Amino acid sequence: MRTIPLDTVRGTVCKLYIDACYRLNDDMRKAFKDAAKTEVNPQGREILQMISENAEIAEKEWLPICQDTGLAVVYVELGEEVRFDRPGLKEAINQGVRQACKEGLLRASVAKDPLRRGNTGDNTPAIIHIDMVPGDKMKLTVGAKGTGSENMSRVKILTPSAGMEGVKNFVLEAVTQGGSNPCPPLVVGVGIGGNLETVAEIAKKSLYRPLKDKNKDPYYARLEEDWLKEINKSGVGPQGLGGSTTALAVHIEALPCHIGALPVAVNIDCHAHRHKEAVL
Amino acid sequence: MMSESKLYKLKPPLKDSDLMPLKIGDKVLITGLMYGCRDAAHKNMVEMLDKGQPLPVDLRGQILYYVGPTPAPKGRPIGAAGPTTSGRMDAYAPRMYDYGVKATVGKGTRAEPVVKSMVKNKAVYLVAIGGLGATLASKIKAAKVAAWPELGTEALWEFKVEDFPAIVANDVNGRDIYKENVKYWAEKLK
Ligand code: SF4
Numbered sequence: 393m394r395t396i397p398l399d400t401v402r403g404t405v406c407k408l409y410i411d412a413c414y415r416l417n418d419d420m421r422k423a424f425k426d427a428a429k430t431e432v433n434p435q436g437r438e439i440l441q442m443i444s445e446n447a448e449i450a451e452k453e454w455l456p457i458c459q460d461t462g463l464a465v466v467y468v469e470l471g472e473e474v475r476f477d478r479p480g481l482k483e484a485i486n487q488g489v490r491q492a493c494k495e496g497l498l499r500a501s502v503a504k505d506p507l508r509r510g511n512t513g514d515n516t517p518a519i520i521h522i523d524m525v526p527g528d529k530m531k532l533t534v535g536a537k538g539t540g541s542e543n544m545s546r547v548k549i550l551t552p553s554a555g556m557e558g559v560k561n562f563v564l565e566a567v568t569q570g571g572s573n574p575c576p577p578l579v580v581g582v583g584i585g586g587n588l589e590t591v592a593e594i595a596k597k598s599l600y601r602p603l604k605d606k607n608k609d610p611y612y613a614r615l616e617e618d619w620l621k622e623i624n625k626s627g628v629g630p631q632g633l634g635g636s637t638t639a640l641a642v643h644i645e646a647l648p649c650h651i652g653a654l655p656v657a658v659n660i661d662c663h664a665h666r667h668k669e670a671v672l
Numbered sequence: 673m674m675s676e677s678k679l680y681k682l683k684p685p686l687k688d689s690d691l692m693p694l695k696i697g698d699k700v701l702i703t704g705l706m707y708g709c710r711d712a713a714h715k716n717m718v719e720m721l722d723k724g725q726p727l728p729v730d731l732r733g734q735i736l737y738y739v740g741p742t743p744a745p746k747g748r749p750i751g752a753a754g755p756t757t758s759g760r761m762d763a764y765a766p767r768m769y770d771y772g773v774k775a776t777v778g779k780g781t782r783a784e785p786v787v788k789s790m791v792k793n794k795a796v797y798l799v800a801i802g803g804l805g806a807t808l809a810s811k812i813k814a815a816k817v818a819a820w821p822e823l824g825t826e827a828l829w830e831f832k833v834e835d836f837p838a839i840v841a842n843d844v845n846g847r848d849i850y851k852e853n854v855k856y857w858a859e860k861l862k
Contacts, residue, residue, distance in 0.1 A: 433857060435677070435697070435839075442801055442837075450806035456752035458805040459742050497743040497751055499825055511824070540757055540779075540802065572780045572850055573757055575802035627858025631801055632780070633839070634853030636861055664803045 394528040396672055397477045398484040401532070404670050405488025405518075408534040409464055410496035412666040413456045416447040419603035420640070420665055427577060427630075427637040436635030440577070443630070443663050458664040461498035462536035464489045464518040465596065471527035482520055490514040501539070521593065533669040535600055541578065541662040544570035547592050550654040559584055559656045560619060566658040567623050567639065572632020575662035578639040579603065580623065583657040586647035595657035598643035600667045607644050616642045677839075685733030686774040688794040694840045696849040700798060702836040706777070707731060708739045708829030710756055713820060714764040717828075721771055728819035728828060732772030737800075738779075740825040741809070749815040750831070752805030755779040758797070762786050769793040777838050781850045791846040798838035799849075811836040 424444035431437045450457040466485050476484075492498060493515040502517070504510035546566050550558050563582055570578075583595030606613040620642045629635025640663075649655060677697040682690060683704045694700070707729065709717070717727055738758050742751030758765075758778030765776060766789035774795050779802035790796060800808060814832040821827055841849045 432860070433853075439801055442804060442807065446804045446807040449810060450752075453806060453810065454745065455748075455806040455809050456742050458803045459740060459752040459754050460756075460805075461742060461752075497745055499740065499742045499751075538803075543757075571854070572799075572802070573759070575779070625858070625861045627854045627856070627861055629854070629857055631799070632850055632854065633799070634857040636857070662803055664805075 393473050393475050394471075395475055395477055396530055398480060400672060401476075401481065401484045402488040402491065404532055404672060405466060405485050405534060406491040406495065408532060408668040408670055409489060409492035409498070409536065412534055412536045412668045413461045413496060413498055414454060415451050416457055416664075416666065417603075420663070421447050423603055423640045424663070427640065431630065431635050431637045433629055433633075433635035435633060436630040436637060439630040439633065440637060456498065457666065458538060459499060460501060460538040460540065460664075461515070462538045462666070463502065464515060465535040465537050466518045466520050467533040467597065467600070468520065468522045469525050469531040470522060471529045472524055473528035474530050481522075485518055485520055486516045489516050489518045521597075530672045531669060532672065533600055533667060536666040538662055538664055541574035541660045544574040545657070545659045547588070547655070547657040549588065550656055552652065552654045554654055556615070559654070560622070562656050563619060563658050564622060564626070566660065568626045568628060570660060571628060574660045575664065576628055576632055576639065577630055577637045577663050579661040579665045580639050580642045581659040581661065582642060582644045583659070584644060584646045584655070585649035586655055587649065587653070588655065590647060591655035591657040592659070594645035594647060595659040598645040599659060599661050599665070601643055603641050603665075609646070612644045612646055616644050682735070682775070684735050684774070686735070687733070691774060691794055691796050691844055694796055694843050696840050696843050696847045696852065698840045700838050700840065702735060702838065703834050704832070706735045706737045706831045706833050706836065707818065708737045708741070708753070708831055710738055710740045710826055711760055712823045712826035713828040714761055714768075716820060718764050718767050721767060729830065731768070733774055735775045735777060736768065736773055737777045737831065739829070741829070742805070742825070744815070748809075750809055750812050753809045753812055754803055754805040755800040758782060765789065769795045781848070782842055787842050787846050787848065790842055791844060794844045796840060796844060797842040799841040800836075800838045808836065
């Protein structure tokens with residue numbers, strides 16, 4: 393067994409969350425620059441350049457990339473041989489988020505109650521996913537998920553006869569109907585299979601692979617490529633103002649499912665596609 | 673597709689004649705005052721207007737910026753301050769235009785009643801690029817809370833801006849950049 397102090401977990405979550413909000417990953421920065429070369433609408437090209445510059449200004453001037461610093465979505469891949477120096481893993485993660493909100497001057501964007509609203513004041517609680525894996529390490533991934541794009545996401549249980557075409561149309565519809573609202577260019581996460589709750593989970597998790605990584609199964613890797621092309625023919629374009637760069641990537645994850653169902657989830661992320669990870 | 677886009681400088685308070693020439697797709701640079709507000713401040717303002725009370729600041733001829741900034745770091749007037757989704761303010765916008773607000777700035781499409789209200793009031797809707805939190809913050813030179821500090825980020829803000837960039841999305845003729853552009857490019861990319 394290996395012991396990890398929970399203070400290390402707290403500090404790491406804090407650092408990752410702040411880092412995610414202020415420093416966009418290189419794969420996104422490169423994607424903006426590449427897209428600015430291929431975008432067909434001149435205004436779209438200008439917008440892509442502005443988005444690209446924004447990431448530089450954020451880092452240099454030390455300002456958040458976007459004022460919606462999101463809900464903190466935290467993934468824990470926990471080695472089975474890891475234990476902690478005291479109880480309270482989830483509390484340590486939330487302490488990290490609280491500290492990041494305060495020290496990183498992030499926006500408090502969590503309503504206390506869905507109907508009675510109010511504000512928790514420190515961006516807690518985080519959304520926490522814990523997965524047990526073999527080994528004595530612990531991997532932490534923190535995503536800052538903005539709501540403009542989250543609000544354009546959707547989930548549906550199709551019937552098996554809908555097939556690949558049905559799933560594809562569902563994805564395309566989510567993107568075109570979202571239009572400008574989710575701040576395109578997008579990263580589109582798609583979950584297929586599983587059941588009601590897992591399909592949404594894998595769609596979200598797929599967002600946080602490196603931007604250009606493909607699904608390991610060549611069948612799905614091909615669909616990712618094809619659907620990205622189709623999405624970019626929709627005309628939505630950067631910021632929904634028209635053009636050929638509506639999305640930068642489509643990530644698909646699939647799971648076995650019930651013989652009578654075909655669940656699908658589309659989780660849309662915006663160009664402020666923010667996530668950081670660390671291994672303890 | 674629209675004709676070549678032009679660049680206009682806007683300095684509030686705005687008159688009809690400042691806005692009449694603007695066409696969708698034109699770029700504007702705003703210098704002077706802009707008032708930041710989102711859902712909660714709008715609710716308060718419309719309630720006051722309904723009761724016939726004067727607003728905390730005279731917003732006639734002014735520009736509203738839909739925004740909920742992050743806290744200001746030391747030595748800066750404001751934190752990240754990009755636009756929020758305008759659609760959530762659609763319920764309030766016709767009331768604000770009728771009152772005398774001449775332009776709103778946000779991101780995303782506006783509903784039909786809002787577009788009609790702009791035509792009626794010779795007002796416009798401008799889009800700032802969503803997610804440009806850091807860039808747009810650098811165009812804000814001074815910021816103070818004009819009313820409702822208890823609302824935190826959702827307060828009514830008074831910003832002094834310099835060359836704040838936006839694009840005309842709905843003009844005084846009721847045209848809509850989103851509808852026209854996406855249709856045009858979807859056809860072209862077929
Ligand atoms: S959708 Fe994303 S980029 Fe747009 S305002 Fe929200 S968090 Fe920022």
